[in-house]
Amino acid sequence: MLPTSLTLRQAGPADWPAIQALLQTLGLPTAGAQHHLATFVLALSGEELLGCAGAEVYGRHALLRSVAVAPAWQGRGLGRRLLQVLLQQARAREIASLHLLTQGASGYFTRLGFAVAPRSSAPAGLQASAEFRGACPADAVFMSLALQAPAPAMADDLPVAVLGAGPVGLAAAAQLLERGLPFVLLEAGDSVGRNLLDYGHVRLFSPWRYNIDASMARRLSASGWTAPPEDELPLAAEVVERVLRPFAALPELARALKLGARVSALSREGMDKVKSAGRERAPFVLRYQQDGREHELRARAVLDATGTWNQPNPLGANGLPARGEAEAAAQIHYGIPDIAGAQRARYAGRRTLVVGAGHSAANALLDLAALAREAPGTRLAWALRSSALHKAFGGGAADALPARGALGSALQQLSQEGGLEVLSGLRIEAVQREADGRLTVSGRDEQGQALSLAGFDQIICATGQRPDLSLGRELRLRLDPWLESTEALGPLIDPNLHSCGTVRPHGHRELAHPEPGFYTLGVKSYGRAPTFLMATGFEQARSVVAALAGDLEAADRLELALPETGVCSLGGSASAPAAPASPAAAGCCPTPASAPAPAACATACQPATPARSACCG
Numbered sequence: 153m154l155p156t157s158l159t160l161r162q163a164g165p166a167d168w169p170a171i172q173a174l175l176q177t178l179g180l181p182t183a184g185a186q187h188h189l190a191t192f193v194l195a196l197s198g199e200e201l202l203g204c205a206g207a208e209v210y211g212r213h214a215l216l217r218s219v220a221v222a223p224a225w226q227g228r229g230l231g232r233r234l235l236q237v238l239l240q241q242a243r244a245r246e247i248a249s250l251h252l253l254t255q256g257a258s259g260y261f262t263r264l265g266f267a268v269a270p271r272s273s274a275p276a277g278l279q280a281s282a283e284f285r286g287a288c289p290a291d292a293v294f295m296s297l298a299l300q301a302p303a304p305a306m307a308d309d310l311p312v313a314v315l316g317a318g319p320v321g322l323a324a325a326a327q328l329l330e331r332g333l334p335f336v337l338l339e340a341g342d343s344v345g346r347n348l349l350d351y352g353h354v355r356l357f358s359p360w361r362y363n364i365d366a367s368m369a370r371r372l373s374a375s376g377w378t379a380p381p382e383d384e385l386p387l388a389a390e391v392v393e394r395v396l397r398p399f400a401a402l403p404e405l406a407r408a409l410k411l412g413a414r415v416s417a418l419s420r421e422g423m424d425k426v427k428s429a430g431r432e433r434a435p436f437v438l439r440y441q442q443d444g445r446e447h448e449l450r451a452r453a454v455l456d457a458t459g460t461w462n463q464p465n466p467l468g469a470n471g472l473p474a475r476g477e478a479e480a481a482a483q484i485h486y487g488i489p490d491i492a493g494a495q496r497a498r499y500a501g502r503r504t505l506v507v508g509a510g511h512s513a514a515n516a517l518l519d520l521a522a523l524a525r526e527a528p529g530t531r532l533a534w535a536l537r538s539s540a541l542h543k544a545f546g547g548g549a550a551d552a553l554p555a556r557g558a559l560g561s562a563l564q565q566l567s568q569e570g571g572l573e574v575l576s577g578l579r580i581e582a583v584q585r586e587a588d589g590r591l592t593v594s595g596r597d598e599q600g601q602a603l604s605l606a607g608f609d610q611i612i613c614a615t616g617q618r619p620d621l622s623l624g625r626e627l628r629l630r631l632d633p634w635l636e637s638t639e640a641l642g643p644l645i646d647p648n649l650h651s652c653g654t655v656r657p658h659g660h661r662e663l664a665h666p667e668p669g670f671y672t673l674g675v676k677s678y679g680r681a682p683t684f685l686m687a688t689g690f691e692q693a694r695s696v697v698a699a700l701a702g703d704l705e706a707a708d709r710l711e712l713a714l715p716e717t718g719v720c721s722l723g724g725s726a727s728a729p730a731a732p733a734s735p736a737a738a739g740c741c742p743t744p745a746s747a748p749a750p751a752a753c754a755t756a757c758q759p760a761t762p763a764r765s766a767c768c769g
């Protein structure tokens with residue numbers, strides 16, 4: 153018998169402690185559940201929580217979870233009543249199908265109409281849920297229940313839209329060609345590889361064989377192309393000249409490529425972000441500017457490989473532009489200027505402050521030091537937010553990419569020889585242009601003491617990049633709260649947690665969003681994390697395109713091991729600042745397909761995985 157005082161109602165924030173306690177008593181996972189508290193239906197007798205059931209909604213699909221009845225009240229129809237309410241609500245919200253993962257209750261849900269299904273059949277949004285990402289053990293049974301007839305598929309003849317014709321966007325195009333899927337490739341710049349050309353003078357620290365996507369190479373080879381010597385280190389511009397441009401010139405690619413086409417907004421036809429019903433069969437709508445006019449096109453899926461290069465982080469240590477930064481813009485270069493070439497005059501005989509702790513800063517400092525040997529009066533200073541210089545110096549000989557290790561070692565040597573003024577632990581707050589035209593930088597040291605450094609002619613800001621999130625404003629995206637990476641990647645790449653090159657292989661599942669058919673690829677998928685390597689992007693493109701083609705077997709077969717940097721840390725304090733990204737680390741340095749991890753790193757740097765529970769639901 154159920155108590156006469158039984159009430160069923162929707163949960164509110166104050167109910168979470170009691171729900172959590174019930175789930176823990178029954179051995180059900182709690183990870184991620186609180187985010188979906190608003191969907192929870194509760195059964196109460198007075199203040200006492202007798203049972204609960206919740207759902208995570210992903211577009212027109214939902215993941216049933218946390219179906220729990222207190223042991224003393226089981227077997228009296230309470231579970232069934234809770235589920236009836238949830239099902240009613242799901243139908244009212246036009247949810248097309250309900251799914252669940254369970255270890256011990258599949259028999260229970262079979263009686264309610266659920267059927268066991270392969271995990272791979274789960275809608276894309278569900279793949280990004282905490283339960284799919286690890287809160288439920290791999291042996292949990294996946295079950296589904298259709299609430300409405302399946303939506304008709306979107307017209308197959310619509311193209312896949314690839315945004316950005318950098319190495320990863322072009323790799324996606326190569327995969328789409330191999331799969332025979334129609335596509336359109338939109339590039340804002342006037343050339344493929346536009347961002348690489350911006351630092352075209354920089355020599356990459358990974359040799360050719362890691363800079364070329366395999367599917368691109370296959371297609372190029374068929375047209376008589378000769379691969380560059382695989383052990384040489386190319387300049388960034390050479391990657392464009394010798395690989396990307398020849399590939400883009402192939403007729404089958406050239407037909408699909410729109411240069412000078414800047415995408416400004418994405419949405420779904422007839423749907424704003426709020427509308428759920430019919431969403432997944434509504435084509436994407438892309439708005440873009442080309443030749444001074446606004447255009448729109450429709451697509452069945454969108455792969456955003458636009459990178460982050462055009463969104464540099466500012467000088468301000470708090471992530472905001474330093475006060476006065478905009479006014480001083482004419483004397484600040486963001487990225488890696490061509491100090492030995494086109495921009496020599498800007499730095500020769502001048503005093504320059506380089507801000508940042510990544511490979512871009514190292515490259516700029518070494519170029520300035522070389523210039524100082526030729527041009528009298530050239531002086532250089534280096535400001536970095538952290539005082540942990542060893543991180544900026546990298547792993548040296550322990551780095552699996554020797555050129556990357558050598559870059560840090562050369563910087564260390566330069567600082568030891570007194571070739572540069574080092575200002576570590578400096579948190580920049582303001583930049584001021586003085587009457588003599590020089591810049592004064594002020595901020596605080598790690599103890600909070602005010603600091604002011606005057607007399608800089610130029611500043612090179614190499615503090616990394618961040619993604620432009622405005623494109624996805626009308627799409628349903630799930631991002632890591634601080635990295636702004638795809639949410640599932642956050643724990644794997646968070647520089648607060650670890651600094652190794654080790655990232656668990658990942659593909660279409662980790663890259664999926666609640667918006668079916670939308671994926672972010674390449675460095676943008678890592679958001680603000682500085683550890684992206686180009687080979688990661690090639691593998692992402694391969695997996696996502698295989699998934700779009702319906703080849704889940706290939707999409708799930710992920711093969712990628714990243715080389716260690718030689719500087720490993722795990723569980724770094726939250727106050728430890730992240731090393732800023734650099735193009736050398738972020739956009740242009742592919743990695744060996746499988747590089748052995750140095751012994752020192754092999755155990756210390758296991759990628760973080762979400763907390764696991766013995767049970768599931």
Ligand SMILES: CC(=O)SCCNC(=O)CCNC(=O)[C@H](O)C(C)(C)COP(=O)(O)OP(=O)(O)OC[C@H]1O[C@@H](n2cnc3c(N)ncnc32)[C@H](O)[C@@H]1OP(=O)(O)O
Nearest residue numbers: 218219220221226227228229230231232252257259260769
């Ligand atoms: C998506 C998910 O949340 S999966 C996680 C499911 N939850 C759990 O495993 C937690 C522990 N179990 C419970 O909290 C409860 O037993 C629930 C939620 C599974 C069922 O709730 P109850 O209120 O006990 O069930 P209800 O009274 O509606 O139905 C009882 C019937 O289901 C059967 N049943 C209950 N649990 C199970 C089970 N794990 N497997 C198969 N049958 C079951 C009972 O034997 C009973 O059968 P009968 O009608 O032939 O006597």
